[in-house]
Amino acid sequence: AKAKWVVVIYDLCDPKSLQFALENALPKAKMAGANLVLFGNTGKLESDGPNSGDTQAIVMKAKDGAAQHLAYTDERSTLAHIVRRILQEIDQGFAPEPRNQDGSTADTPPRKGGAMTITSAVENFKNWFGGSNNPKSLKLTEGVLKPSLKGSSQMRGTVASSADLRAVQQLQDSESAVTCICFGQERLHKQYILLAAASKDGTVVIYRCYRTQKELAMMQLENAGVGEDEPSPSEQRDQIVVHSRLVGHSRAITSIFFNLLEDQLVTTSIDKSVRFWQVDTGEMLKVFTDSSPVPVAAFLPFNPQVFVAANSNAVLRLVNVQNGLVLQKLKVETEVRALRFDDTGAFLLAGTKNGSIHVLENSEGLKFKFKVHLARGGVTCITFVPARPEQNMPASLLVNTSDSSVTIIDCTYEAPQGILTNLTVRNRVKVAHSLLPLKCCFSPSGGGYLISGSEDREVYIYNLHTYKVQHLKHHVVPVVAVAVNQQDTLLASADSVGRIVLWRRLDFSHLAEQ
Numbered sequence: 001a002k003a004k005w006v007v008v009i010y011d012l013c014d015p016k017s018l019q020f021a022l023e024n025a026l027p028k029a030k031m032a033g034a035n036l037v038l039f040g041n042t043g044k045l046e047s048d049g050p051n052s053g054d055t056q057a058i059v060m061k062a063k064d065g066a067a068q069h070l071a072y073t074d075e076r077s078t079l080a081h082i083v084r085r086i087l088q089e090i091d092q093g094f095a096p097e098p099r100n101q102d103g104s105t106a107d108t109p110p111r112k113g114g115a116m117t118i119t120s121a122v123e124n125f126k127n128w129f130g131g132s133n134n135p136k137s138l139k140l141t142e143g144v145l146k147p148s149l150k151g152s153s154q155m156r157g158t159v160a161s162s163a164d165l166r167a168v169q170q171l172q173d174s175e176s177a178v179t180c181i182c183f184g185q186e187r188l189h190k191q192y193i194l195l196a197a198a199s200k201d202g203t204v205v206i207y208r209c210y211r212t213q214k215e216l217a218m219m220q221l222e223n224a225g226v227g228e229d230e231p232s233p234s235e236q237r238d239q240i241v242v243h244s245r246l247v248g249h250s251r252a253i254t255s256i257f258f259n260l261l262e263d264q265l266v267t268t269s270i271d272k273s274v275r276f277w278q279v280d281t282g283e284m285l286k287v288f289t290d291s292s293p294v295p296v297a298a299f300l301p302f303n304p305q306v307f308v309a310a311n312s313n314a315v316l317r318l319v320n321v322q323n324g325l326v327l328q329k330l331k332v333e334t335e336v337r338a339l340r341f342d343d344t345g346a347f348l349l350a351g352t353k354n355g356s357i358h359v360l361e362n363s364e365g366l367k368f369k370f371k372v373h374l375a376r377g378g379v380t381c382i383t384f385v386p387a388r389p390e391q392n393m394p395a396s397l398l399v400n401t402s403d404s405s406v407t408i409i410d411c412t413y414e415a416p417q418g419i420l421t422n423l424t425v426r427n428r429v430k431v432a433h434s435l436l437p438l439k440c441c442f443s444p445s446g447g448g449y450l451i452s453g454s455e456d457r458e459v460y461i462y463n464l465h466t467y468k469v470q471h472l473k474h475h476v477v478p479v480v481a482v483a484v485n486q487q488d489t490l491l492a493s494a495d496s497v498g499r500i501v502l503w504r505r506l507d508f509s510h511l512a513e514q
Contacts, residue, residue: 005036006029008037008039008071009041010062011041012041018058018065036072037071037073037074038073040062040073042076072467143445144461144491146489147507148212164505167501169239170499173199173203174199176199178197178494178496179198180254180256182258184196185486186485192211196256198255200253202250203253204246204253204277205242205244205245206265207241208240208242209240215489243279245282246277248275253269254294255297264276264277264285266299266307268294268297271293272293286321291313293312295310295312295335307319308366311335314331314334315330332358335353336358337351337353337378337437339382341384342395343386346420348362355373355379356372356379357409357423359372374409377402380400380439381400382399383398383399383442384396395413396408397411397423398450406452407429409425410425429460429462434455439481439483441482441484443491447464451484452482457476458479474501476495482494490504
């Protein structure tokens with residue numbers, strides 16, 4: 001019988017073993033139709049002591065090579081973790097190659113008993129390695145987004161069963177490229193959620209996205225306690241209307257974000273300014289000027305009266321919102337183009353144009369801790385993903401870089417103080433990206449999904465457990481920005497001619513009941 005999974009092991013201290021794995025072992029196993037794992041053995045590394053520069057280069061080469069063969073990658077001193085992962089995938093019937101409904105490959109006869117036969121055969125191994133028998137455990141192959149729109153029987157025949165995603169609405173206010181988009185919070189308005197879209201021509205449009213009946217039912221079920229709005233006319237349900245327009249920037253907007261109360265929106269721009277706007281009226285409230293273009297800014301989590309802004313002269317500034325007083329200036333090695341705080345609020349992650357991530361501690365000002373060189377291309381976006389203990393997944397970063405990749409990075413915190421001590425590359429996936437400031441986002445559905453724009457006109461969606469990719473095709477020009485709402489029911493993608501597409505996952509469960 002053919003092997004269903006092949007684990008190719010190389011020595012992290014021996015580049016020749018990796019070269020043999022990439023040039024010989026992986027191609028042969030792939031030709032045999034097996035699912036692949038490229039495993040870096042760290043045993044010798046841990047005993048002899050690390051050579052961080054050489055090791056990082058080997059790991060990056062391994063992940064790049066593995067991506068070409070659709071292989072998992074892992075680096076540890078024991079195979080126990082990867083065996084658990086393989087057993088979990090077998091138990092759920094996942095395999096990257098085409099398969100019959102019972103789980104057999106397309107070019108082999110169907111197995112009697114299907115996936116459950118495999119499950120019973122490996123049950124003892126799951127006990128050895130701590131596999132879960134909990135029937136309530138999360139299905140890691142669920143589709144991206146929660147279903148939020150009822151699908152008809154006609155739609156069922158035209159939507160891929162693996163995704164059930166449909167482009168439901170399209171917006172376009174101008175032909176100027178959209179540079180960034182962001183959703184507001186869920187709990188402020190009952191009937192709708194806000195979506196802000198900023199453009200290369202310096203304008204911002206804030207939309208009201210009215211909730212579907214399924215979204216309203218979800219909120220009621222979750223007892224969300226959201227604020228009350230005026231009842232919306234029934235014809236506005238499932239519709240998008242302009243909430244306000246913000247006009248004042250003279251050049252491209254580089255980043256946008258709402259304040260905590262969602263009554264203000266903050267924008268940064270190539271025109272050397274940071275501006276605060278009143279969300280409901282579009283009135284410009286404050287302008288903070290800089291000596292050079294401002295690629296990005298963010299509020300301090302512990303003190304929303306202070307924001308940090310990066311300029312193209314490689315200077316980070318802490319600024320008091322009330323009086324404009326500059327509280328701190330911090331020079332870094334090169335221009336910072338992406339900023340993101342972790343969920344503790346204690347550490348700021350700054351991505352630079354030369355492909356590095358600087359880690360700064362947020363304690364009585366910003367203090368440099370360490371940096372990690374990530375890629376040859378510049379960092380254009382950092383998305384922080386909180387730890388998911390139920391899936392044994394640490395906190396992580398999703399990082400777009402202009403070398404046609406998105407890197408998944410695990411964050412290591414030192415207990416019990418919770419100090420961020422290391423960033424480790426878990427995997428690197430391909431996205432067409434060499435020029436534009438592409439953005440990515442995270443959907444927590446199933447085992448979690450990385451969603452990214454791309455320069456080849458598609459939205460890329462990677463399952464963060466299997467790294468299987470799917471593409472959404474609707475745009476006819478590069479997709480620059482993507483965003484998912486907190487309820488995880490609505491995906492927005494925006495492109496270089498100003499078009500915004502809204503995506504929902506369709507629900508066909510009511511058809512089965514008929």
